[in-house]
């Protein structure tokens with residue numbers, strides 16, 4: 001597959017660190033030093049489906065297609081207002097496409113998993129033009145009185161359209177069932193027969209454990225992919241990494257012995273937007289004229305599960 005169009009949508013509400021200081025025992029210096037985040041964009045009056053639709057329509061237009069040309073939609077999403085139907089079904093109706101749709105929940109690694117699935121589907125000849133949308137609202141998963149979590153996240157939607165071509169060089173997906181360091185459990189409806197204890201609560205994260213696992217697993221994936229592709233670290237134009245924390249990105253840059261110019265970022269003004277972070281950044285690079293035909297881009301993400309997804313693509317647009 002190759003990427004032929006990109007799009008993104010941000011919520012209108014910008015929440016600065018100073019705004020958080022008004023109701024949390026926190027400060028700009030702590031947040032910036034520990035995370036690199038200065039502000040985040042969070043959903044207020046809009047709905048996640050509106051952002052997903054906007055990003056999708058922009059990606060389709062950028063690809064020079066219409067929604068009728070899309071023959072499969074993959075939506076990466078952890079939570080939205082709907083448990084069912086899937087966000088992909090809602091987006092399909094909103095953009096006026098007629099095709100099969102599927103949602104996947106691979107936490108922050110979801111966009112790379114979706115690209116890998118799209119690559120398989122195109123290789124098998126089952127689809128021509130696939131819309132991949134990653135739309136996330138992690139701001140709705142955290143307790144906004146918990147300073148250790150709510151400062152980290154932002155919302156948004158990024159989309160790409162992929163079609164037949166030679167853009168995917170290699171990919172690597174991993175899953176290691178490790179459910180105790182990052183989770184969000186919701187209560188379901190009660191029934192007359194439920195006797196077990198229910199324990200729905202806002203998101204829980206063991207930050208130090210996730211930090212360590214993220215740096216190690218992402219570095220391992222990057223090394224494996226570079227070896228597989230026969231590339232040196234500096235052969236990659238940009239490392240488009242999951243935007244969870246600037247310190248994680250800097251640790252990976254140090255490990256690769258590359259300067260930060262290889263590591264574009266949006267975590268400083270978007271916060272951690274889960275699986276939307278990579279396509280948001282990709283669209284920003286593409287629309288900002290930073291990508292040239294032939295550039296190699298390495299994407300690497302990690303998330304709850306514990307899951308990781310990484311791939312090297314060639315920019316062919």
Ligand code: ACO
Pocket residue numbers: 025026027030031034035107108147148149151182205206207208210211214244245248272274302303304
């Ligand atoms: N403002 C001020 N103080 C704070 C805040 C805050 N917002 N949050 C926590 N603190 C305090 C703590 O209470 C603690 O105080 P204490 O020493 O008196 O107990 C102190 O700061 C240190 O807290 P730590 O949790 O040890 O801070 P740490 O340096 O580990 O940084 C952080 C925390 C930023 C969460 C870090 O561990 C991290 O980035 N982890 C990775 C998170 C991540 O990548 N998550 C995403 C992965 S998956 C996904 O994207 C959903």
